[in-house]
Amino acid sequence: MKISNELKAKLEEIYQTFLHDEKILKMKNIPMHRGSNCYIHSFKVTKLAIKRAIRHKKGNLEVILLAAILHDYYLYDWRVEKEKKNEHLYKHPSIAIQNAVRDFGIHEPVKKAIETHMWPINFTHFPSSKEARIITLADKTIYIKEIVCSSRYKKKREQKYLKQIEKLFDK
Ligand SMILES: [Fe+2]
Ligand SMILES: [Fe+2]
Numbered sequence: 489m490k491i492s493n494e495l496k497a498k499l500e501e502i503y504q505t506f507l508h509d510e511k512i513l514k515m516k517n518i519p520m521h522r523g524s525n526c527y528i529h530s531f532k533v534t535k536l537a538i539k540r541a542i543r544h545k546k547g548n549l550e551v552i553l554l555a556a557i558l559h560d561y562y563l564y565d566w567r568v569e570k571e572k573k574n575e576h577l578y579k580h581p582s583i584a585i586q587n588a589v590r591d592f593g594i595h596e597p598v599k600k601a602i603e604t605h606m607w608p609i610n611f612t613h614f615p616s617s618k619e620a621r622i623i624t625l626a627d628k629t630i631y632i633k634e635i636v637c638s639s640r641y642k643k644k645r646e647q648k649y650l651k652q653i654e655k656l657f658d659k
Contacts, residue, residue, distance in 0.1 A: 499656060499657075500657055503531075503534065503553065503557075503655075504656075507531065512527065514563060515561065516528075518563070518564070519565065519567070521634035521635045523645035524645075524649060529631075529634065530559065532630045532652070533559065533623070533630045534656070535656060536629060537622050538656060540625075540626060546622060547619040547622055548619060551598055552623065554592075554594060554598045555594075555602050555605075559602045559623055560580065561588050562584045562587065577606065577609055577610075578606070581602055581603050581605055582603065600619075600620055602623075604616070604620045605620070607624050
């Protein structure tokens, strides 16, 4: 699917606003897999989800953009807050939704896509919309890419990742 320059510019503008938002920047303090952190991970998922949605002509791009950016907006580090560790896998999507509603006022389709992104781990939360399925698949793809990276060169990789997420649409 080819999208209009207008829509492209609108999506890029939303992406840039979130990328530099001080509340979103807090996700940088939450380490994730090997050199990545919650901030990098979320924007990598966003770029991939949007790319696939455009390629396969699926879903509402604005819903996908918001849900991908906010899908892991749970804002705690379960490695530090140990009492959250056991429930993290199952509970973090609903915590991300609560935080996103409080800070950005997201609407129903976005909430739905966030809620089901851990499927099939959260087996009863099946991603029933196109947007939700794109998010859950993009999340798994990025997760796998992150964990198969060696833990060496962590700092270098972080810099590389930050460069990769500077823009939603690469030239
Ligand atoms: Fe997640
Ligand atoms: Fe994720």
